[in-house]
Amino acid sequence: MTTDADRQGLEHEEGDKDGASDESSARLANYIIGLGLAILLTAASFWIAKTDLIYGPGIPVALATLAVAQMGIHLVFFLHLTTAPDNTNNILALAFGLLIVGLIVFGSVWIMAHLNHNLMPMQQIMQMQR
Amino acid sequence: MSAVDSTIPTSDPYRLGWQAPNLSRGHGGGGPATKRVIVGYGFWLFLLSDIVIFSCLFATYAVLADATAGGPRARDIFELNRVALETACLLTSSFFCGLATIAVARRNQVLTQVTLTITGLLGLAFLLLEASEFSALAAHGNGPTRSAFLTGFFTLVGCHGLHVTAGLLWLGTMMAQFYAKGFRPDIGRRFLCFSMFWHFLDIIWVAIFSLVYLVGTRL
Numbered sequence: 001m002t003t004d005a006d007r008q009g010l011e012h013e014e015g016d017k018d019g020a021s022d023e024s025s026a027r028l029a030n031y032i033i034g035l036g037l038a039i040l041l042t043a044a045s046f047w048i049a050k051t052d053l054i055y056g057p058g059i060p061v062a063l064a065t066l067a068v069a070q071m072g073i074h075l076v077f078f079l080h081l082t083t084a085p086d087n088t089n090n091i092l093a094l095a096f097g098l099l100i101v102g103l104i105v106f107g108s109v110w111i112m113a114h115l116n117h118n119l120m121p122m123q124q125i126m127q128m129q130r
Numbered sequence: 131m132s133a134v135d136s137t138i139p140t141s142d143p144y145r146l147g148w149q150a151p152n153l154s155r156g157h158g159g160g161g162p163a164t165k166r167v168i169v170g171y172g173f174w175l176f177l178l179s180d181i182v183i184f185s186c187l188f189a190t191y192a193v194l195a196d197a198t199a200g201g202p203r204a205r206d207i208f209e210l211n212r213v214a215l216e217t218a219c220l221l222t223s224s225f226f227c228g229l230a231t232i233a234v235a236r237r238n239q240v241l242t243q244v245t246l247t248i249t250g251l252l253g254l255a256f257l258l259l260e261a262s263e264f265s266a267l268a269a270h271g272n273g274p275t276r277s278a279f280l281t282g283f284f285t286l287v288g289c290h291g292l293h294v295t296a297g298l299l300w301l302g303t304m305m306a307q308f309y310a311k312g313f314r315p316d317i318g319r320r321f322l323c324f325s326m327f328w329h330f331l332d333i334i335w336v337a338i339f340s341l342v343y344l345v346g347t348r349l
Contacts, residue, residue, distance in 0.1 A: 024232045031228040038221055042336075046214055049344040060345045067340035071333050078228055078329040086156055086167055090174050097178035101185040108189035 034077025041070040166319055173323040177330045180293075184334055187286040191342065195349070197278035204279070204346030207272055209263070213343045216259045217335065220294075223252035224332040231325050237313045243305060249328070250301045253294055260291050283342070290338060293331055300324050 045066045048059060075081045081090060156163030195204065226249040233241035264284070267273065274284035304324050307317050 024236055027232050027235075028229070031225060031232075034228075035221070035225045042217055042221065042339075045340055045344055046210065049210065049347055056348070059348050063340050063344050063348075067336055070336045070340075074224075074329060074333045074336065078224060078332070079326060086163065089171055093171075093175055093178055097181055100182050104182065104185045105189045105192065109192050112193040 030077055030080075034073055037073045037077070038070055041066050041073065045070075165315075166322065169319045170322055170326070173326055177326060180330070181334070184286075184289070184337075187282075187289055188337065188341070191282035191286045194278040194282040195346070199277040199279075201277040201280065202272055204283075204342075204349060207267060208343050208347050210343065210347060212259055212263055213339055216256050217339050219252045219256040219259065220332050220335050223249050223256065224329055226252065227325050227328045231321075234308070234313065234318060234321055239308065239312075242308055246301060246305050246308075250298055250305075253298050253301070253328075257291060257294055257298070260287070264288070286342065287338060290331065290334055293334070297324075297328055297331055300327070 045063055048054060048062050048066070054062065075094075081087060081094070083091070153160045155161055156167060226245050230242055230245035230249060233245050267280075272280060274281045301324065304317075304321055307320070311317055
């Protein structure tokens, strides 16, 4: 369990040359799978953005879902984030980062939308200043 | 190794509360984590803080996306064909960076230099495409000063472009170091950081092309 993960990405040991060709062909397959999945998801995103087959207001949600999926693919296949014990710290840091990102993005959009809703429209302000 | 080595499970595995000993490094049983793991973790923390910076720019853009001040809206100025080409360049570049990681692990100088050159050329192509987009927008009077929407757009996408530029410079120095100093462990760790940075830029670009360009053309 650990050794497999150790041989792959971030935990790759220096000077570990045992079965180098086996290992690099496994890693090559890893990158090719990641590239294939990323291409598939990208093509789906561009297709969805242009199509009229899907309910219009649902398209931004679909695009966001595909984007999150593709980021996951990149994290697993390119950055080699795993569930191995050596990766616990990386996963925890990622979870904290995602919490902060969620707070900033959703918090800003939420608060600013309510502010916009409560403020007087700009044209009325302009008229009052005359 | 003494007979009472704590890493060998001598107790009854069926006893309540028994746990398999954790022999992985960095968790006590297997000794401290390797330097490579620690360097990777530190750089991962930097990347996460960079993601937080980008999330601020994304939030700014999302808030200002409708503030066009009578200027062009997103669907009037975005060209999806160019964006698709940019995406292809950056994704392939990220893939070749992964191939370079394999070449470095195999201590193959020629393969390393070739894959890194392709990585850099694709990154350069991405930058040129983005520069042509920006200059075309500015030439039509739609520069960052036109509206709050365009300010947010130029800041977000331009910040990513600056990261790619910095990444290209870093890539050049990595190629020179591999050529001049060989595959030393410390240079391998620097390259680990570079490859993480390059894949991270691709992740940011996924968010940009999906949430800024593609969603923008549908709103």
